[in-house]
Amino acid sequence: MAGDLQKRRIPEATVARLPVYLRILLELAESKTATISSERLAELAGVNAAKVRKDLSYLGSYGTRGVGYDVEYLLFQMSRELGLNHDWPVVIAGIGNLGSALANYGGFTERGFPVAALVDADTTKVGRSLGDLEIRHVDELPQLVDELGIAIGVIATPAHVAQGVADKMAEAGIHSVLNFAPAVITVPDGVSLRKVDLAVELQILSFYQQHRHEQTV
Amino acid sequence: MAGDLQKRRIPEATVARLPVYLRILLELAESKTATISSERLAELAGVNAAKVRKDLSYLGSYGTRGVGYDVEYLLFQMSRELGLNHDWPVVIAGIGNLGSALANYGGFTERGFPVAALVDADTTKVGRSLGDLEIRHVDELPQLVDELGIAIGVIATPAHVAQGVADKMAEAGIHSVLNFAPAVITVPDGVSLRKVDLAVELQILSFYQQHRHEQTV
DNA sequence: GCGACTTTGTGAATGTGTGAACGAACTCAC
């Protein structure tokens, strides 16, 4: 009885896979596929079929035994669960090489994450335009967050200022941060943080490359 | 006796953290810090101290009880384990927005992953220069890999051609692939694959943002 | 050289994630 309200806490590993399923379902919907089995979906997602069924079961019992999952319905439920039934405006901090590329990269807006603001600490950059956005000073974050309803902050600054920017974002009321800077940063409780570190990814690959021979002796 | 050779197989989770420790150690070395305790290193890496010790123990017993780890020595051992005692030339496939940014982003070369070649399938792009590299046609991959000793391929193409590029890379003898395209791709046995999907990261953040209220009732 | 203190390295306990297996629930042909 006590555990009734909190019935389903979705495991982190599952949460990380849901967006992959979602993208596949979108493609299936586009190609007019009405239903999909866990087996086929698993194949497309590159995972085990049992895992797909378990993952989807956290969302509810949306499948039909003997048939599979209704693509449209599953899409609807999954979008709802992922919070994708509305847009989440994003601010990008640090308009250097990477920041500019991210700002120009259409993929964000397309998937419901419109780039609503750009900020930088460099006053020579402030005022310039990129696409149809003007670069603002990082100290204007609070107003920008407030006015534009910004929920997510993307950090594309040099490593040594990343923590400072994260602090400002948290202070401005941003609860989700995606960090591209090659630095470990911390955020207050209640703020979600994810990181993408390109060099780290390459180094992981390097490790396995290095050990490829030793491994399969 | 049989398990002697294969004494230490480093867990995946540990491998993913080693590059983070490495970066911190580099910073410590730069600031002339001679030794570091697992506790302090844990703090800097944002993890648990016991985890640090266990992770480092997979590399060997390089710490000194009562003292900590010698920064320089640990750096040396870790670099060796990660295969970072020499450069790993990289080819970037797909010179669009993201590909260009990656090519210009100095961070790769700086960390031992020089961008040695750029390829694209678009013949109007082939022949153009970016930085000091000329864009080559993707069909030249085998020669480029061979001549330049390329070990790692980075896919920054549109999703619908990513699998094809991955196939060509594997065929050309590349054993490590980093995929930025928003698509699930597969590679042959013996080839390592990692992915970075920006939209997926944002959607994961969106999930937790969506559930933030429900969670902490 | 001894005792107080520090810090590593690892065994054991706990928590999280995965995959096989199987009953339950559905479709379809006849």
Add this chain to the structure above:
DNA sequence: GTGAGTTCGTTCACACATTCACAAAGTCGC
């Protein structure tokens, strides 16, 4: 409506990862 076939949802056992707790092994002051 019955039987054969399909596919989901869930249980169970196991593998992997994390954290605690503590003996072992060092330092340092005197």
